Amino acid sequence: MNWSTAEIGALARAVSHAPSVHDTRPWLIEPRGDVVNLYERREVSLPRHDPTGRDRVISCGAALVNLELAVRALGWGVETTLFPQGGRAELVARVHAAGRAELTEEIATRYAAMFRRHSYRHPFRLRRLPVERLRSLSRAVGEDGTQARVIDHRTESADLAELLGYAARVLQDDAAYQRELTAWTAEPADRSSLPWAGLVRRNTRVPDEITFTARLAREGLLAVLTPDDTRRDHLHAGAAMQRIWLDAVAGGLVASVVTQPLHLPEVRAGLIERLGLEGYPQLLIRAGHPAESLSRPLPAPVSLEELR
Structure with missing residues (x-):
């Protein structure tokens, strides 16, 4: 044919x-x-x-x-x-x-x-997704050794907040990074804030660690992990991400993906060590109910x- x-x-x-x-x-x-x-x-x-x-x-x-x-x-x-x-x-x-x-x-x-x-880059509805719902989404990854590991909002939010806050400050101070970001993306009209900001700009508001921890504790978060760090693993990670995202959308949810902080070796290594991850973290997915009706x-x- x-x-x-x-x-x-x-x-x-x-x-x-x-x-x-x-x-x-x-x-x-x-x-x-x-x-x-x-x-x-x-x-x-x-x-x-x-x-x-x-x-x-x-x-x-x-x-x-x-x-x-x-x-x-x-x-x-x-x-x-x-x-x-x-x-x-x-x-x-x-x-x-x-x-x-x-x-x-x-x-x-x-x-x-x-x-x-x-990509839904706004706060979710205050009702956080149940762990069972996140685990259901994680099963969409496939059978190639890739995992989607649920972030425990009770015990892991503080470590995650510290690492993501550090990454945000590093990226804000990186002039070459900020020039590249401006060249490839449109500047938002409002000043976005973490954790729902997808891209860290100079004017992105980085909350204090206590506030950041509290915000992350209300998020439904998954870390996509692969057994190795090759191009094949990266391809598998992208496929897993998309399957999870599509299943979330099919179930009436919205989501966005975070990869920026994981390009800092110290942040990636910190995630593996502090969260006891069994694999290489390739990205984070946040999923939840939209706070209000979609405007577009x-x-x-x-x-x-x-x-x-």
């Missing part, structure tokens, strides 16, 4: 709705025959925010989930090969349409959620009938 023009458009639209570092969309898809190749665009470089390209590959992992969902929504089974042998260095995944397959309710639900997903309309999903 060969992808039709309409199918290629559906695949491209799905991938374009994946989250990415600074909304750079550092990927490229290449439909060919019955496969779709997903490439990392290494020319998209953020030397201060993402010096090793880790967030870029995490972004590609999120795009891969959307790509697989779109292929399944078109009525095909999926066989995915990560970093295929003999391929270009930038080739991170090859998705093969492996015969006709029935669309399951789980796939349809996640597919619809990808068009409603957005969300894009309408592509109906499955349109794709057939």
